[in-house]
Amino acid sequence: LAWHEVAAEDSIGEDEALGVSVGQHQIMLCRNGGKLFALDNVCTHQYALLSDGYVENGCIECPLHQGRFDLKTGAPMGAPVTEPVKVYPLRTDGGKIFVEVDD
Amino acid sequence: MDLERVVIVGAGQAGGRAAEALRANGFKGEIVLFGEERAEPYERPALSKSVLLGEEPASTTSIHPRDWYAAQKIDLRAHTRVEAIAPVSRSIITAEGERLEYSRLLLCTGSRVRPLPGTPDSLPGVHYLRTLEDSERLAAELRPGRRLVVIGGGFIGLEVASSAVKRGLAVTVVERQGALLERAMPAAMASHIEALHHANGVTLRLNSEVTRIQGARSVESVALADGSAVPADIVVIGIGIIPNTEIAEAAGAASSDGIVVDEFCRTSLEDVYAAGDVTNHYNPILQRKVRLESWQNAQNQAIAAVHNLAGTPRPYAEVPWFWSDQFGVNIQLVGVTEPGLDIVWRGERHTGRCMAFGLLEGRVRFAAAFNAGGEIRFARRLIEARAQLAPERLADPALKLKDLLTEASCSA
Numbered sequence: 001l002a003w004h005e006v007a008a009e010d011s012i013g014e015d016e017a018l019g020v021s022v023g024q025h026q027i028m029l030c031r032n033g034g035k036l037f038a039l040d041n042v043c044t045h046q047y048a049l050l051s052d053g054y055v056e057n058g059c060i061e062c063p064l065h066q067g068r069f070d071l072k073t074g075a076p077m078g079a080p081v082t083e084p085v086k087v088y089p090l091r092t093d094g095g096k097i098f099v100e101v102d103d
Numbered sequence: 104m105d106l107e108r109v110v111i112v113g114a115g116q117a118g119g120r121a122a123e124a125l126r127a128n129g130f131k132g133e134i135v136l137f138g139e140e141r142a143e144p145y146e147r148p149a150l151s152k153s154v155l156l157g158e159e160p161a162s163t164t165s166i167h168p169r170d171w172y173a174a175q176k177i178d179l180r181a182h183t184r185v186e187a188i189a190p191v192s193r194s195i196i197t198a199e200g201e202r203l204e205y206s207r208l209l210l211c212t213g214s215r216v217r218p219l220p221g222t223p224d225s226l227p228g229v230h231y232l233r234t235l236e237d238s239e240r241l242a243a244e245l246r247p248g249r250r251l252v253v254i255g256g257g258f259i260g261l262e263v264a265s266s267a268v269k270r271g272l273a274v275t276v277v278e279r280q281g282a283l284l285e286r287a288m289p290a291a292m293a294s295h296i297e298a299l300h301h302a303n304g305v306t307l308r309l310n311s312e313v314t315r316i317q318g319a320r321s322v323e324s325v326a327l328a329d330g331s332a333v334p335a336d337i338v339v340i341g342i343g344i345i346p347n348t349e350i351a352e353a354a355g356a357a358s359s360d361g362i363v364v365d366e367f368c369r370t371s372l373e374d375v376y377a378a379g380d381v382t383n384h385y386n387p388i389l390q391r392k393v394r395l396e397s398w399q400n401a402q403n404q405a406i407a408a409v410h411n412l413a414g415t416p417r418p419y420a421e422v423p424w425f426w427s428d429q430f431g432v433n434i435q436l437v438g439v440t441e442p443g444l445d446i447v448w449r450g451e452r453h454t455g456r457c458m459a460f461g462l463l464e465g466r467v468r469f470a471a472a473f474n475a476g477g478e479i480r481f482a483r484r485l486i487e488a489r490a491q492l493a494p495e496r497l498a499d500p501a502l503k504l505k506d507l508l509t510e511a512s513c514s515a
Contacts, residue, residue, distance in 0.1 A: 046428075048476075063477035063479075064476050066479070
């Protein structure tokens with residue numbers, strides 16, 4: 001496990017999402033209610049990037065089939081998604097966003 | 104009265120979601136779920152796509168694994184046909200003659216494929232697609248180099264065409280109308296999908312009526328009304344479905360292109376509700392009756408129905424939503440198409456990422472998104488808001504739909 005710098009804090013506005021890669025990992029960063037979150041960027045239903053979706057009310061909605069995931073836990077919030085997405089530890093330091101991933 | 108036993112007839116997506124929602128809402132009584140198919144409740148969208156191509160196992164379509172039902176104390180009676188409803192004695196009768204009383208009855212009997220008249224469906228090579236078993240049988244025949252003729256240019260037929268091309272078959276789609284997807288979208292929008300199929304090598308025969316499927320031991324060709332014949336090794340017929348209304352009708356329930364229900368999912372019979380493909384229901388947003396064959400309707404009308412039958416009424420009122428995936432393009436539709444829509448395109452049609460709106464008297468009624476699913480939520484809200492927008496503003500991709508929605512809502 002290691003922390004990686006992935007983006008500048010001010011690159012993500014409220015209810016915005018951003019896709020980043022760290023090695024093999026595709027990660028979706030977003031901000032909701034003033035807080036930043038980092039989740040796996042690929043929907044567990046079919047291949048789609050959650051960073052193309054919508055952030056609203058503590059959830060990210062997949063743009064493909066409108067499956068929703070809880071931003072805190074990655075838990076699926078109802079059909080068609082049934083599998084959670086991974087949540088990555090995130091911290092900010094000096095205006096930068098870091099996430100912790102397996103190398 | 105106490106709700107002691109809810110009987111659900113039909114264990115497709117609607118029946119399965121109904122049983123799940125009933126328990127999730129805290130219902131403690133008996134739930135008996137009858138299904139004609141052998142499988143536990145499953146979702147059908149992948150049967151013409153990833154499951155047909157073997158990219159995902161059939162098990163991924165199940166709503167829950169079989170043992171979940173027992174754990175939830177849901178009595179799942181698979182492969183059991185309900186023959187009749189006796190509304191006076193408040194009971195159902197199975198094909199084996201078992202009689203079971205209900206406190207509330209929910210009909211999720213779904214639909215069956217519409218047969219092509221005059222076609223012997225026993226002829227090897229002729230397929231319909233509705234069930235997991237249908238999908239498995241068809242998958243076994245999709246081999247590279249074979250010639251597939253799809254009869255019917257609706258979603259099922261076009262998804263099968265897309266899957267078959269991916270598998271390396273030569274595909275012809277025969278459609279009797281002058282445009283594809285005639286029931287789903289205006290012809291001007293369907294032309295976008297027509298171009299997609301053309302670009303991927305599908306031969307389209309529009310305005311073509313099938314007279315018969317020819318073949319001695321197995322299918323050889325499809326004869327058309329103009330006298331021509333399209334050679335075929337496999338034929339897939341996708342010309343629509345017929346709602347399974349028979350047991351409801353025989354019991355005296357009102358029926359007209361589906362079991363008639365109100366926005367609370369009530370049939371005309373006391374304590375009998377219906378949900379899913381089989382219903383012809385009033386949609387308060389569209390302000391008219393609709394019968395919908397969709398994933399959304401199977402799931403959400405069923406969930407609404409169990410709230411209503413358990414005495415916590417809530418109307419089923421959603422903008423209809425459909426999706427399809429063909430040749431790597433995700434197609435999403437909101438609203439229901441209707442005659443006389445003015446079409447407004449948004450975005451670059453040739454990049455594959457664009458939208459089309461259908462307006463009636465200047466108000467958004469219908470929208471299609473091609474690889475632009477993220478915009479669908481705003482399209483839905485524009486429809487809900489009966490938004491009135493200048494077509495040139497709607498067409499301008501530099502203006503965000505989110506902002507147009509705010510603007511329209513403020514001026515409404």
